[in-house]
Amino acid sequence: MAWSPRAGDLAVVDVAGLDALIMALADASYDVRGPVVRSGAIEPGPLGGVVDLPRGMRDEQAPGRYDLSDTAGGAFFDWSSSARSWKAELFPPEEELWRARQEPGGNVTFLSTPKASRREPLPLAILGLRPCDFAALGVTDRVFAGAAVPDPRYRRRRDTAFMAVVECGSPGGTCFCSSMGTGPGCEGTDAAPDLVLTEIASGTVADHRFLVRVVSDRGAEVMAAVPTRKATEADRSEREAILSRAAARMGRRLVTEGLPELLLANLDHERWSEVARRCLACGNCTSACPTCFCADVRDTTELSGQVVRRRRWASCFDREHSYLHGGAVRASTSSRYRQWMTHKLATWWDQFGQSGCVGCGRCITWCPVGIDITEEAAALRGAALPAGGGAA
Amino acid sequence: MDPALYRVVANRRETSDVSSLTLAPLKAEMAVAPPRHGQFNMLTAFGVGEAAISVSRSSRLSGRDSGQGLHTAGAGSIVHTIRDVGAVTHALCVASAGSLVGVRGPFGQGWGAEDGDWLAEGDVVVVAGGIGLAPLRSVVDDLAGRSTDASGRLRGRLFVIAGAREQAQVIFADDLARWAALGAIVSVTVDVSTPGWTGHVGLVTAQIAPAGIDPGGARALVCGPEIMMRFTAAALEKLGMDPSRIFVSLERNMQCGLGWCGHCQLGPLILCRDGPIVAYGGAVTHLMRERER
Incomplete structure (x- = not known):
């Protein structure tokens, strides 16, 4: 056998x-x-x-x-x-959470998921x-x-x-x-x-x-x-x-030792405004990132009169992401890039007990202007920028 | 998590842009769990959207029914106080009696006032800016309800310092008067004096030092605009209060209430999960001083 x-x-x-x-x-x-x-x-x-x-x-x-x-x-x-x-x-990327019918009298009935x-x-x-x-x-x-x-x-x-x-x-x-x-x-x-x-x-x-x-x-x-x-x-x-x-053939390197403390001690670093001059706040990095989990929850009324709640991927690079009555909390691109990077590498530890970055490199590849999270971290560390090479 | 259906039992206009909705579950078995003081619910205006709203009173929250008519609304009824600042809050503010809204919750960390006899342990200082009084009303009612002597007077010192833009924007004026009658030390201040106003004019922070608070063993509960909370907390700390006994209610965009959507992050905090009520000391002091912009 x-x-x-x-x-x-x-x-x-x-x-x-x-x-x-x-x-x-x-x-x-x-x-x-x-x-x-x-x-x-x-x-x-x-x-x-x-x-x-x-x-x-x-x-x-x-x-x-x-x-x-x-x-x-x-x-x-x-x-x-x-x-x-x-x-x-x-x-x-988009998911229906529930659907309901609102009758003229005001009654609301939740509908089960469509048959299909x-x-x-x-x-x-x-x-x-x-x-x-x-x-x-x-x-x-x-x-x-x-x-x-x-x-x-x-x-x-x-x-x-x-x-x-x-x-x-x-x-x-x-x-x-x-x-x-x-x-x-x-x-x-x-x-x-x-x-x-x-x-x-x-x-x-x-x-x-x-x-x-x-x-x-x-x-x-x-x-x-x-x-x-x-x-x-x-x-x-x-x-x-x-x-x-x-x-031995990793194209990039990120020094993680003391990284959360380093980032949080440098929230006023001039590097955030420098990177913001290149960053388009397009959100490609958050779409490509395998761990970015933000989502909007939106209700719409369809032509049928049915009310549908959906959730849909959202990005902290959108101005609306931090909207609070009166305006966005993070109104500038630098504050949004800083939110993304400090969350990924620092505050994720506070929130979930681990890093939010797995080193897949997609945010670097898919950034239309080539912003490199490892390079930004190295800049904050004050070290020489990591040699871009090393790739086979 | 589908919203539970609640019927609007009453809609009370508090000011030109603030309304309180008394809600009762359509069916008792659909009711959400009773909230703790300071927790919030997500309210749905069907066809418009959902927003995070403070609970300003619930039939379980208040130590006793001090004549606010909740008994008439039935078990599980709950009052939310809403400021009209956008499409969803507008739809809620104008919801008429008899209409249906959705309720999910309760979410987040509350003030923790259920857990002890605070007035016996020291001064309790409640500082509110504008609609910030909403999530504090039930705490004050609860503390007052549990700590009165035979003559109905408070057994401890309860300070209520409330600020508003002008007299017409003061919410819960009848509650403020009722608390004062119980022996609470109530002080209301406005930014702008209007004809007939004989009270204080200025910021709530200016009311803190003259109030005569004994900082040892005191607790403070602060809710209002972030800048107001920051300076209020600093003023209380300056009096000698322990920053870990100063509680603030922080706010960010909230869309799920469950920690899944990522919108309500404030540094290390996910506010729907770790807040909205947090102790001011330590990391939070720093967070409130750091500009996110």
Whole structure:
């Protein structure tokens, strides 16, 4: 009888095995998502098999820049981080909270969700999120699931979701997960994934394989349908080598020692007005950030007369975000940039007991003017700006 | 969290732009939990939106019904006092008796006045600016209700210092008079004197030093514009009060009340969760001095 890994085991699958894993997830009635190429970028999308993965694709990320090119290589995960994070999968950009009918007499009746969407959506399986993005889920978990009243919508999606993390062997130019302790490997995080994969694609085509650490029982159940072998000492040391090479190739670095205190002691630093001269307050960073969780709650009356409450992603870079009768509390761009950065790196600790930044680098890549959070932090520290290089 | 349906039992015009809505749950089993003093609810004007509103009285809050008519509104009834400053608060301010509003809550940290016999421990100083008196009214009623002697007089010193732009903007004038009759030391001050006004003119901060507060063991509860709270707290601290016994009610944009939406952050605080009532000492002193702009 073939060996089948249990929780805690380390297995090895080949490319056909990875395909079988994706099938097994679909067979287990998951809505399987993974990184796919879409509009010239790697983005979350539906995954039907390995054929959908961004094989041979390599991204180049720099402040304000993202390029994707086809290297014709065989690796599936030879890129750094997807252009979009997985935030929207668990916390949709717009979501209906309730709907009610207001009758002419003034009576109000809450309506159940329209029939079309009443069918329970399939639970999600995400294969191929990076350790930084998995750590980001640990951050949003504390916000939504860890609140005194947990957000039921987030929690339902999160509790039922299957997570297969793929460790990172190819960090990009804006990455600094090793500074934040969230990557390139996936070890100690708040929440446990179901599977942790490492791609080993350095050898021959026949040798192309994935190390699979089975973390959960759910992970083991799915792996039962996948042809595997036990990992050897050679597999383990190859993984170690991949991760240590990756850690040495981070494009950016953030010195986190004493960082909250440093930021909060420098709220009047002239650097905030300097960065505000470049910042467009566009909110790209907050959209791209996998942990930014702000949302507006808005009521509208539809033409049908129904009243609908929705929540929708919001950004602290919007003037309206801090609106209080009479005007915005944070009226200037410098105050809004300062709010964002001090929240992410300092006051998040007070609010949730951890950093709000996982070092994915998206805020740097997707900033249209290339503002770099690591550079801003270094400037406040008074140190020389970090060498932009270091990227492979 | 869906709002619970409440019916407007009464809408009382307090001033030109402030109204108090007495609300009663449409069905008793839908009622929200009784609030603690200083907690707030999110009120929905259906079709317009939702806003965070102070509870100025509730049938559970007041130690006794001191003739404010809540008994007629029934169990679980609750009074919110609202200033008309935008679309939602306007719709609430003009809600007519019989109409329905939505209620979610109660949210946040209150003053903590339920937890002890404050008037026995020292002076209690209530300082309010404008509509800031709203979340303080139930505390004063509660303290007064629990700490009166056989003759109905207060067993302790309760200072109520209220400020308003002008006489016509003074809210709860009947409550202020009632508290004074119980023996509270009530002082009302206005920014601008109008014909017939014979009281104080000036800022509430100017009323603090002459009041004769004994700072040892005193507690202060302050609610009003942020700048007013900051200078009031500083004046109380200067009298010798322990800053950790000075409580302020902080306000930021609030959209969920549950700590999910991120709007009400003030530095390390998520005000719907950690506030709105916070002790002035320590980090909060610094926060109130730091300009966010």
